[in-house]
Every structure is written in C-alpha cells, then in structure tokens.
Amino acid sequence: MTEPKQPPEPEQTDPERADPQPAEPKQPPEPKKRRWGWLVAVGVALAVLVPLGYLWATSLVPGEYNPAEMGYADYGGGPAAPGHDHDMAGMAGMSGTSVADLTGPKTGIPNVNVTLTARKQTFQLASGETIDGYTVNGTSPGPTIRARVGDLIQVTFVNESVKDGATLHWHGIDVPNAEDGVAGVTQDAVPVGGKHVYRFKAEQAGTYWYHSHQVSSDEVKGGLFGPIVIAPAVPGEVVAAIHTYDGKRTINGRTGAWQADVPAGTAARVRVINTDNAILRVGLLGTSYKVVAVDGRDVHGPTATTAAYALPAGGRVDLEAVVPAGGMRLIAGIPTLSLAIGPAGTNPPTANLSAETVDLLTYGTPAPIGFDPGQANRDFQYRIGRRPGFLDGVPGLWWTINGHKFPDVPMFMVAEGDVVRMTISNTSGQAHPMHLHGHHAVVLSRNGARATGSPWWTDTLEVGNKETYEIAFVADNPGLWMDHCHNLPHASQGLMTHLMYEGITTPYRVGGDSGNKPE
Structure with a gap:
C-alpha cells in the first residue's frame, strides 16, 4: 500500500541570497518636484509682492493735483455746508469763492513799497564765509521790512535766477489768503524772469519773517528769507535772525560773537527769529529779562526771569531788558554763537544758559481771549x-496724520465764524514745530494740564514726542490754509495738510506744467 504523499516542505532560503524586500513606491520624477517647488516659490513671492505692489501703487502722488481735493473731509463734528462736496471743491468753474479773489487792498498808495529780488548765487556771509545758496537783494538774510500797524504794504517780488521758481510767504502775519505765498495753493511759483506783487494791511504789531514757500526745504535752508517787523523802530531794538548755512549757525548772517552798541540804561527789545529746522534755547546773560511777546502777540503780565526760552523752528520771541553797564549777551543755542548788546567795548559774560526753561503754560497772568473755546463748533x-511704507513710490519710514500717509490725510473743514478746537498729539518719536497759516491759536492745555498764565497765542507750536496740546481759534480768515510741520524736510516728507473753509475753490495746481512744490 502506498503511503500518502506529504506536501512539499517549504523551500528554505539562504538569508545571504534572499531576494530583496519589495521596492518602495516610486517617487515622482525629479522634474515634477522642481515644478512643485517653483510653484510654491512663485506663490510666496506673489503673496509678498502683490500687497507691496498695491501699497506702492496707492502711495503714488498724482503728477498734478488740486490741493483743495486732497485727502478726505474732516468736519470735526460740525455740519457740512449744504451742497458742498469736498471732492469737487477746487474744480474750476464751480460756484464758490476762489482763493485768487481773497486779496489785500487793490487800491490805495502803499505806505511801504519795496522790491525784493531773489537770486541763486555764491555770496559771503556778514562774517566773511562763502556760501552757495540764495539771496534777497544780494544778501542773506534779506533786508528787514519795517512797517507800522495800519500801513498798506506792497512788495514786488522778482525772481532773477531761482530755477525752481519761488514765492514769498509772510510767516506769522495773518494776511488775506491770496497774499499767503504758497505755490500751488494760493498762487503759482514765480518763474525765472517773472514777478509777483503782494499787497496787505499791517494789522498786528509784532516780529515776523518772510521766506519762500516753493521747494522750501532747499530754498529757505539756502538763504531765501528775511525779517519783517511791524512796529516803529525804537532805540535799543535788535533784530536777531538765527540761521544755519552749510553747518555754520549764524545770527544775522554772522558766525561767532559780535556786538550791537546800545547805551547802558536803555530798555532794549531783542526780536529773536528761528529760521532753522530745529528748536533752539535762547536767552540773555548778564541780566534778567522778560518774555514780552511770542509769535507776534504780546504776553500779558510778563515777569523777570533768567531761564532759557525754547524757541521752535519758525517761531519768534521778543526779550526785553534794561541794558546793564557791563552789557548783556544773547545766546543762540551755544555760547560760541552770541550777540553782545551794550556800550561799545564792553564784554558781557559768555556761558551756557540756565538749565531752567520758561514755561508759557504758567508764565505771565491771565487775560480775556475774546471767545469761549467751550462753545466750539468744530x-x-x-x-x-x-x-513704514511707501510715499510716492519711495520706501521709508513716513509721517502720518490720524494714521494716514500723505496725500490721504484729513482736510480740516470749517465755516467762517466757527470756534475751533484742535487736539495735537505726537507719538512719532520726534518733535514737530506745527505751523498753521492765516491764524493764531491759543493754547488751552498740555498733557492734560490747563494753561494758567498769560494767554499763549501762537502760530508755530513745538509739539514734543509723547506730548498732547489742546488749542483753539476762531475761523475768521477764509481760504485754503496750510497746516504743517515747520521742520521743512518733515513737510516735504508728508507732514502737512490744510484747513479749508467751505465754499472755497482754487485755480492753482501742484505739480504738472506749473512746477509748483508747496512743501
């Protein structure tokens, strides 16, 4: 009998000769890997570049634009005028009042009639240094214009050789809008070979200055400016315009120390003008003095002090003191730049100014201001x-107003007769001397502390980093008015906007064939 067959035994394998394990699934071909990586890279690039491209494109400032249509209307909680459309406000042919019609007196014989000629040239400072810059009637500073309250002033401005064009702005004088001298806003820049006539009444005594408001960060820096004083000349008066040319700080175009001869016992009034772009500590050594006027407005109840005065860029201060027998010395920021005021041959002390600073919030005594800020309409x-971001396509770290970069900034809208309050706060990391054209404002508070001294009237207010000021004024001068930082490079970098009265239009344009650059 045959035995049943057994199933064959499994074949034994030699581990050394065993077939390899099954291969892993094949990876996609290398070209597909590269293609996928390329797609990811493109996606990442687009995710970065598209937003950047959008930000770049939306930052571009039109090659020509109407300043009355800038940004967006801010009515400050007040009503818009019936039928008023900010976006169409400056359109030629629309009903309204043109800034070109808001002139000074068109008739009458001027009491003060001068011609000022602007030149681009190499010139010598009064102390002898050679400067390549700008002059007015061949000098810088230009000639001092002197007038009295009530005078009709006529200035014929001639541009002999300033290639970018030029204007004259009457800094701190609340002139009619057409006389304000802002290229592209209240007039066209005066081209080479052209001229422009300004006419206005001298309504308010004080210390002021004139300067170009066309490419001003270059033209003012280079010397296109001069003083204007509305008050009779009196014995002992000294005008001191402080300016830095090519790194050389000067008083009336002189470096170093020099002297103005004034007899002892004279009640001297020193009119100090800061034409630079930064705040300066100024004051008198050798005697105490009073701060008798700020930005062309008298201080009520000034008291004697030896503290320094912090003078903003564009600001003015009048210091008054009786000249002692040994003289006194005006210090302009540093002891090496000074003006001795006293009898010939005297040598007043030279030293650093006091570390204390006059605080206008408490200096002087209260007085009526003529309106109630508590009844503000705006x-x-x-x-x-x-x-960070782009401004006109250029990357950088740019100034903002209410979170917006130029030109998408608020247009502060008012109606004639409005009582206006404004809170100016600064978290930008730098200080800014804020200058409102056509108006003087009174300071109500700083960082929540109320003003308790003399009414502090100002047209150029230093707002330090992390500071907040409340100011108020009456809208009593119709027009389209710049409101900007008077550190002029800051204005050219976008820290400027406008105060606009409802119903105002302008025929002027910024950029384009006009070449207007109202920084």
Whole structure:
C-alpha cells in the first residue's frame, strides 16, 4: 500500500541570497518636484509682492493735483455746508469763492513799497564765509521790512535766477489768503524772469519773517528769507535772525560773537527769529529779562526771569531788558554763537544758559481771549505718527496724520465764524514745530494740564514726542490754509495738510506744467 504523499516542505532560503524586500513606491520624477517647488516659490513671492505692489501703487502722488481735493473731509463734528462736496471743491468753474479773489487792498498808495529780488548765487556771509545758496537783494538774510500797524504794504517780488521758481510767504502775519505765498495753493511759483506783487494791511504789531514757500526745504535752508517787523523802530531794538548755512549757525548772517552798541540804561527789545529746522534755547546773560511777546502777540503780565526760552523752528520771541553797564549777551543755542548788546567795548559774560526753561503754560497772568473755546463748533484731532511704507513710490519710514500717509490725510473743514478746537498729539518719536497759516491759536492745555498764565497765542507750536496740546481759534480768515510741520524736510516728507473753509475753490495746481512744490 502506498503511503500518502506529504506536501512539499517549504523551500528554505539562504538569508545571504534572499531576494530583496519589495521596492518602495516610486517617487515622482525629479522634474515634477522642481515644478512643485517653483510653484510654491512663485506663490510666496506673489503673496509678498502683490500687497507691496498695491501699497506702492496707492502711495503714488498724482503728477498734478488740486490741493483743495486732497485727502478726505474732516468736519470735526460740525455740519457740512449744504451742497458742498469736498471732492469737487477746487474744480474750476464751480460756484464758490476762489482763493485768487481773497486779496489785500487793490487800491490805495502803499505806505511801504519795496522790491525784493531773489537770486541763486555764491555770496559771503556778514562774517566773511562763502556760501552757495540764495539771496534777497544780494544778501542773506534779506533786508528787514519795517512797517507800522495800519500801513498798506506792497512788495514786488522778482525772481532773477531761482530755477525752481519761488514765492514769498509772510510767516506769522495773518494776511488775506491770496497774499499767503504758497505755490500751488494760493498762487503759482514765480518763474525765472517773472514777478509777483503782494499787497496787505499791517494789522498786528509784532516780529515776523518772510521766506519762500516753493521747494522750501532747499530754498529757505539756502538763504531765501528775511525779517519783517511791524512796529516803529525804537532805540535799543535788535533784530536777531538765527540761521544755519552749510553747518555754520549764524545770527544775522554772522558766525561767532559780535556786538550791537546800545547805551547802558536803555530798555532794549531783542526780536529773536528761528529760521532753522530745529528748536533752539535762547536767552540773555548778564541780566534778567522778560518774555514780552511770542509769535507776534504780546504776553500779558510778563515777569523777570533768567531761564532759557525754547524757541521752535519758525517761531519768534521778543526779550526785553534794561541794558546793564557791563552789557548783556544773547545766546543762540551755544555760547560760541552770541550777540553782545551794550556800550561799545564792553564784554558781557559768555556761558551756557540756565538749565531752567520758561514755561508759557504758567508764565505771565491771565487775560480775556475774546471767545469761549467751550462753545466750539468744530473739534479736530491732529494725531502725528510714523510708520513704514511707501510715499510716492519711495520706501521709508513716513509721517502720518490720524494714521494716514500723505496725500490721504484729513482736510480740516470749517465755516467762517466757527470756534475751533484742535487736539495735537505726537507719538512719532520726534518733535514737530506745527505751523498753521492765516491764524493764531491759543493754547488751552498740555498733557492734560490747563494753561494758567498769560494767554499763549501762537502760530508755530513745538509739539514734543509723547506730548498732547489742546488749542483753539476762531475761523475768521477764509481760504485754503496750510497746516504743517515747520521742520521743512518733515513737510516735504508728508507732514502737512490744510484747513479749508467751505465754499472755497482754487485755480492753482501742484505739480504738472506749473512746477509748483508747496512743501
């Protein structure tokens, strides 16, 4: 009998000769890997570049634009005029009042009639240094214009050789809008070979200055400016315009120390003008003095002090003291730049100014201001900041107003007769001397502390970093008015906007064939 067959035993394998394990699934071919990586890279690039491209494109400032249509209307909680459309406000042919019609007196024989000629040239400072810059009637500073309250002033401005064009702005004088001298806003820049006539009444005594408001960060820096004083000349008066040319700080175009001869016992009034772009500590050594006027407005109840005065860029201060027998010395920021005021041959002390600073919030005594800020029709916020981004296609760290970069900034809208309050706050990391054209404002508070001294009237207010000021004024001078930082490079970098009265139009344009650059 045959035995049943057994199933064959499994074949034994030699581990050394065993077939390899099954291969892993094949990876996609290398070209597909590269293609996928390329797609990811493109996606990442687009995710970065598209937003950047959008930010770049939306930052571009039109080659020509109407300044009355800038940004967006801010009515400060007040009503818009019936039928008023900010976006169409400056259109030629629309009903309204043109800034060109808001002139000074067109008739009458002027009491003060001068011609000022601007030149681009190499010139010598009064102390002898050679400067390549700008002059007015061949000098810088230009000639001092002197007038009395009530005078009709006529200035014929001639541009002999300033290639970018030029204007004259009457800094601190609340002139009619057409006389304000802002290229592209109240007039066209005066081209080479052209002229422009300004006419206005001298309504308010004080210390002021004139300067170009066309490419001003270059033209003012280079010397296109001069003083204007509305008050009779009196014995002991000294005008001291402080300016830096090519790194050389000067008083009336002189470096170093020099002297103005004034007899002892004279009640001297020193009119100090800061034409630079930064705040300066100024004051008198050798005697105490009073701060008798700020930005062309008298201080009520000034008291004697030896503290220094912090003078903003564009600001003016009048210091008054009786000249002692040994003289006194005006210090302009540093002891090496000074003006001795006293009898010939005297040598007043030279030293650093006091570390104390006159505080206008408490200096002097209270007085009526003529209106009630508590009854304001408009209440504006002017928040100064800074953030990275593009401005006109250029990357950088740019100034902002209420979170917006130029030109998408608020247009502060008012009606004639409005009582206006404005809160100016600064978190930008730098200080800014804020200058409102056509108006003087009174300071109500700083960082929440109320003003308790003399009414502090100002047209150029230093707002330090992390500071907040409340100011108020009456809208009594119709027009389209710049409101900007008077550190002029800051204005050219976008820290400027406008106060606009409802119903105002302008025929002027910024850029384009006009070449207007109203920084």
